[in-house]
Amino acid sequence: MMKHTFRGTETYVASQELQEAVNIALALGKPLLIKGEPGIGKTVLAQAIAESMGRPLITWSVKSTTKAQDGLYVYDVVQRLYDSQFGEAVDDIAKYIKLGKLGEAFQSEEQTVLLIDEVDKADLEFPNDLLWELDRMEFYVPETKETVKAKQRPVVIITSNAEKELPDAFLRRCIFHYIQFPDAQQMEEIIRVHLGEVDQILLSQVIEAFYWLRSLRRLEKRPSTSELIDWVRALILGGIAPERITSELPFLGVVLKKEKDVRLVREKLR
Amino acid sequence: MFTSFFYLLRARGVPVSLDEWMTLMEALKQGLHGMTLMGFYSTCRAVLVKSEARYDDFDGAFLEFFGEIAKNTRELPPELLEWLNGPELEALDHLEQFQRLMEQNGLSMEEVLKRFEERLKDQDAEHNGGSKWIGRDGFSPFGNNGRRLGGIRVGGQSRNRSAFLVASERRFRDFRQDNTLDICQFQMAFRRLRQLSVQAEPDRTELDVDATIRETGGNAGRLKVVYQRPRKNSIKVLLLMDSGGSMDYYAGLCSQLFQAAERSNTFRDLKVYYFHNCIYERLHLEPTLFDIGEDTESVLSNLDSEYRVIVVGDAMMAPEELYYPKYDWRARRYGKQAGIEYLEQLKNRYPHIIWLNPQPKAELHSYWATTYDELAKIFDMYDLTVDGLERGIERLLVRY
Numbered sequence: 145m146m147k148h149t150f151r152g153t154e155t156y157v158a159s160q161e162l163q164e165a166v167n168i169a170l171a172l173g174k175p176l177l178i179k180g181e182p183g184i185g186k187t188v189l190a191q192a193i194a195e196s197m198g199r200p201l202i203t204w205s206v207k208s209t210t211k212a213q214d215g216l217y218v219y220d221v222v223q224r225l226y227d228s229q230f231g232e233a234v235d236d237i238a239k240y241i242k243l244g245k246l247g248e249a250f251q252s253e254e255q256t257v258l259l260i261d262e263v264d265k266a267d268l269e270f271p272n273d274l275l276w277e278l279d280r281m282e283f284y285v286p287e288t289k290e291t292v293k294a295k296q297r298p299v300v301i302i303t304s305n306a307e308k309e310l311p312d313a314f315l316r317r318c319i320f321h322y323i324q325f326p327d328a329q330q331m332e333e334i335i336r337v338h339l340g341e342v343d344q345i346l347l348s349q350v351i352e353a354f355y356w357l358r359s360l361r362r363l364e365k366r367p368s369t370s371e372l373i374d375w376v377r378a379l380i381l382g383g384i385a386p387e388r389i390t391s392e393l394p395f396l397g398v399v400l401k402k403e404k405d406v407r408l409v410r411e412k413l414r
Numbered sequence: 415m416f417t418s419f420f421y422l423l424r425a426r427g428v429p430v431s432l433d434e435w436m437t438l439m440e441a442l443k444q445g446l447h448g449m450t451l452m453g454f455y456s457t458c459r460a461v462l463v464k465s466e467a468r469y470d471d472f473d474g475a476f477l478e479f480f481g482e483i484a485k486n487t488r489e490l491p492p493e494l495l496e497w498l499n500g501p502e503l504e505a506l507d508h509l510e511q512f513q514r515l516m517e518q519n520g521l522s523m524e525e526v527l528k529r530f531e532e533r534l535k536d537q538d539a540e541h542n543g544g545s546k547w548i549g550r551d552g553f554s555p556f557g558n559n560g561r562r563l564g565g566i567r568v569g570g571q572s573r574n575r576s577a578f579l580v581a582s583e584r585r586f587r588d589f590r591q592d593n594t595l596d597i598c599q600f601q602m603a604f605r606r607l608r609q610l611s612v613q614a615e616p617d618r619t620e621l622d623v624d625a626t627i628r629e630t631g632g633n634a635g636r637l638k639v640v641y642q643r644p645r646k647n648s649i650k651v652l653l654l655m656d657s658g659g660s661m662d663y664y665a666g667l668c669s670q671l672f673q674a675a676e677r678s679n680t681f682r683d684l685k686v687y688y689f690h691n692c693i694y695e696r697l698h699l700e701p702t703l704f705d706i707g708e709d710t711e712s713v714l715s716n717l718d719s720e721y722r723v724i725v726v727g728d729a730m731m732a733p734e735e736l737y738y739p740k741y742d743w744r745a746r747r748y749g750k751q752a753g754i755e756y757l758e759q760l761k762n763r764y765p766h767i768i769w770l771n772p773q774p775k776a777e778l779h780s781y782w783a784t785t786y787d788e789l790a791k792i793f794d795m796y797d798l799t800v801d802g803l804e805r806g807i808e809r810l811l812v813r814y
Contacts, residue, residue: 164453165460168446172437179466225630225637309602315464316433322466362666 148197156185156192157326157334165321166193172319175278175300177263177310180323183368186303189323190259193301200252202298203259204245210266212273215246216283217292237287246277247292255296264304271314279317326369328355338373342380349389350376356390357399362408367399375399419479423462426475430462437461451480601674603803607722607810608647608680620644650683651675652717652764656727657688657701664772667798668726671770675724685717691731692753693760694740710756714763722810723760723767726798729789730773736785754788761792768806769793 150166152158158166166189169176178186187203194201204215220240228234243251249258263271277283281294302318304310326334328351335342354372357363367375378395388394393413400406423430438461447453455476463472618641625640632638653675655668675684687697687708698707731753739749761767769789774797789795794809796802 160452161456164446164448164456168441168457168460171444171446172441174437177464222637222639229637306602312429312431316431318464319460320464321460322469 150193150196153192153196155337156188157330157337158189158192159324159326159330162189162321162323165319169319170299173297175302175318177302177304177315177318177320178323179304179306179320181325181366181368182305183370184323184325185369186323187259187261190257190261190301190303193299194257197255197257197299199255199257199299201257201259202245202249202252203261205261206263206265206270208265208267210270212270212277213244215244215260215274216277217244217247217285218242219285219287238290241285241288243292246274247283249298250281250283250292250294252298253295256298258298258300260300260302262305263302264306264310268311272311275313275317325358331369331372334369335373335376339376339380342376343386346379346386346389347376349386350379353390353393354399357393357409360409360412363400363405364402365400365405371399371401419475422479423472423475426478427471428463428468428475434462601677603800603807604674605680606804607649607651607807618643647680647682649681650717650721651681651685652721652723653684653686654693654697654723654725654727655686655688655701656691656725657698657703658690660728660730661772664728664798667772671726671798671803683721685713685721687713689727691727692735692740693756694751694753695749695756714759719764721764721766723764724806724810725760725767725769725793727769727771728773729769729771729786729795731785733784736788757789757792766810767793768809769795770798770802770806771795772798 148170150158150163150170152163166176178189180186190203191201218241219237220242224234224237224240234240245260246258249256278300281297282291284291331351331354332347335347350372354367354375358366375395375398378398379389382395384394391413393399393409396406396409400409420430420435438458441447441457441461447457458476459469459472463469620642622640622642625642626638629638629640630636653672655672657668661668672686675681675686687699688701688703689697690703693710695710696707697710697713699705736753738752740753771786794806796806796809
């Protein structure tokens with residue numbers, strides 16, 4: 145099999161360390177666990193990997209109520225019971241088995257990239273309940289006595305916001321990378337990738353202001369890459385003169401999402 | 415010899431497991447390090463370290479182990495190259511044998527590794543298992559010197575930096591778990607403080623499968639769905655916080671703890687009171703302590719002994735503040751009891767009680783340390799850090 149090497153894409157700037165982590169995970173066929181601040185581009189990474197490999201992306205967004213079973217299959221027993229009330233034929237159990245996202249990835253004829261997004265949102269047991277399935281890339285459906293086995297081993301990307309700690313047994317099986325916050329130079333590159341050529345003076349002013357904001361320790365929510373990109377876009381559209389940026393911080397609401405933070409910064413500016 | 419890097423990592427607090435170590439061997443066998451030291455460094459880190467809180471420990475251990483040979487080079491030093499091509503990767507197969515042995519005989523991982531290392535020593539006298547790479551007798555570092563595997567290096571800025579530089583920047587120092595961190599992490603710790611039980615109040619929203627089957631059977635097979643009440647956390651928390659004076663310095667940290675407790679709306683009840691230096695007759699509702707507050711004794715009698723109590727304070731006061739009743743300027747008289755008596759009352763009332771302290775213990779024999787020691791005798795005292803809170807919460811969950 146030809147090994148794919150990930151180098152980022154036209155719209156996704158990946159640091160060397162991140163590229164290496166991705167490639168290690170690809171080569172070893174292990175799930176890649178990505179952590180980092182919210183808004184730093186964890187979810188987009190999976191899209192970028194899928195894009196660069198030319199594979200379809202299947203996204204499983206985890207919520208606080210998500211159970212591991214939901215990703216495998218759901219047996220709609222209530223529907224079957226109801227159908228039986230009206231004399232419909234209910235012998236074909238397979239009709240009531242609906243595959244979840246993981247099942248979908250296993251069933252796919254071509255290799256897929258499976259993103260398990262925000263794995264830490266669910267209950268603590270959630271990752272442990274998936275261990276076997278992710279290791280063996282198969283699961284058994286007792287209702288139909290069938291085994292769903294991956295036709296092509298999917299590339300598994302898992303993201304976490306560190307809301308909860310993940311169980312050790314789960315961590316042991318993953319390749320781990322923490323996306324560090326980009327420095328000013330990488331940030332310029334990221335903005336260029338997203339917005340094309342931007343006026344150099346404007347760019348350096350925005351970045352200076354942005355890192356100053358992030359350095360304020362009392363902020364409740366520190367702004368992230370996605371907010372910065374929105375900010376630059378707003379400043380360009382608003383035709384703001386670069387020299388006003390650091391002194392007035394126009395459109396501050398685009399960068400800071402909490403009323404309290406905006407007030408704090410306004411006080412500092414005075 | 416290289417196995418000792420494994421031990422060093424574990425000794426430096428990076429919890430590496432045998433599985434992960436074998437994964438690393440597999441990765442190295444496949445040449446994923448790309449023959450650069452930087453690649454070797456990131457491969458080790460991606461496979462072995464599973465939390466950004468441990469990145470710094472890893473950097474430290476990496477420097478300690480490889481620092482000397484890796485200092486001035488970007489490519490893999492010959493010693494490392496030789497090892498990567500050498501017999502030890504084959505020893506991986508032995509390791510696999512040993513793991514099977516472990517599974518068969520129920521040996522612990524420590525035992526297995528000990529045997530593994532002994533086997534390595536027998537096999538090759540070069541391996542003497544020191545904690546550093548260099549300075550080992552009998553190892554010939556230049557045996558492979560003629561070989562230079564250049565040309566495989568791929569461009570990219572950090573690839574050209576030496577792993578030594580990267581590791582020595584210690585960029586992840588801020589992420590260490592023993593640092594005091596943000597609200598989110600306190601919240602995580604608070605989530606562990608839970609004891610699920612079926613509640614009376616909420617609606618019946620969960621499908622009760624057993625009852626549904628029973629009822630449907632009793633209903634001559636016509637479906638009858640039964641719902642039950644979900645289980646909820648039954649833990650009640652009383653937070654008592656020292657405010658003002660020497661505590662001003664920790665105001666930010668305390669407010670983070672408070673917000674985390676407030677936001678983790680999983681508790682059945684959360685009561686927060688403030689005091690200054692020590693607990694006396696009245697507990698205040700505002701951190702400014704300007705309000706009239708509530709009578710300490712009535713708070714204690716209103717909140718039953720099932721409350722989990724967390725006291726936050728630096729436990730540093732003048733001894734007389736602890737041992738004598740406080741003069742109440744409002745009422746112009748001395749209080750009924752000394753602070754220590756209130757504290758003992760608190761301790762007797764609530765079997766689940768911990769003290770979180772934002773300040774490390776003062777120097778020995780300091781004037782302020784006497785009250786610290788005295789209070790540490792009464793209460794289980796933990797640092798106000800994420801680790802401390804986690805340990806404290808474990809303590810709150812068990813009954814002594």
